Amino acid sequence: MELGLQGKTVLVTGGSKGIGLYSALQFVKEGAQVAIVARGEKGLAEAKAFIKEQTGIEIFTIATDISKEENCKQIVEQTVAHYGKLEILINNAGTASANSFEEVDAALWQSDLDLKLFGAIHTSKYAIEHMKAAGQGSIVNLSAVLAKTPPAGSLPTTVSRAAGLALTKAMSNDLGKYNIRVNAVCIGLIRSSQIEARWKKAMPNESWETYSKEIGKNIPLGRIGNTEEAANAIVFLASDAASYITGTAINMDGGSGGTL
Structure with missing residues (x-):
């Protein structure tokens, strides 16, 4: 299957390890130009070296905290300055935070929403103008299967991830006229x-x-599930092979989720 990723520019947040790293690796293998974002310089250097070892290609790395809007703007601008364009955005940055409702204070609510929800909102906001200029674009938002059926003791993660699913659907409806697709992958046990x-x-x-x-x-x-399996789903949704898929969320959970 031809994915149509050769020469495309991809920005991956939370790209220094795990699903973000393996997604970046797969994009590079498919011929895309990749920028990854994470907070830590050390992790970014290790990710860059790993991808160079696997592919012979050097990726572009940016160390910043995307919970701040100005930083989201800068990572898009830096990616475009480096590669000249941007067609694909993977909103993967996030941490796992699982507590009961009574244990979550205002600071934790705010930090979780700033990173997982508003990080995706702000990065997408600045990426969209470049996708419109390219005549196409694809955004993949990472969520969690439990966002659809949140159990006890799963806050604030399931709330911010559920909001990300609503964001995915709303954005897909608004941006389809620009040939920009927006989808989500809901992660289970990976x-x-x-x-x-x-x-x-x-x-x-x-x-x-x-x-x-x-x-x-x-x-x-x-x-x-294997990390590579989650990355493969993300890369497929972002690619031209999924050109008629938008506004949907795929469960990457081995069938364990209680919803479609």
Whole structure:
């Protein structure tokens, strides 16, 4: 399948590790020009070196905090200054914060919404003008499966992610006339550094495959998802191969979610 990503410019927030990093890697493999954003210089340097080792290509990196609007504007401007254009935005930046309602104070509500919701809003706002100039664009917002069916003790993450789903649908309706598509990927149980730490603590003498199957017993596909699998879904939605898909959210959860 031809994805049509050769020569496209992609900006990935939260791109120094995990799903963001592997999405950036896959975009580079497909011939795209990639910029990644994260807060830490060290993590960005390691991500840049990893992608160079895997592909021979150097990506562009930006260290900043996208919870501030001015920084969102700057990362778009810096990406366009470096590559000359911008057609694809992956709003991946975020942290996991799961607490009961009574445990979440005003500062935590604000910081979570500023990063996950307003970071996506502001970065998209400044990216859209460049997509309009290119005559096309694709935005993929990262969310969580639990945003659709939030359990107890899942705040503020599920609220900010649920707002991101509403944002996705509303933006897709507003921006379709410019040939700009907006979709979301809802993440379930996917391999990460945190999950690997749990594996090494709980089952230090067992392989990842054994641990994955044990933890995934209640998942229809019977295992934890791989980071690359989530990245593949993101890259597909952003690509020309998904040219008639907009305003939708794909569950990346092995079938464990309670909703479509």
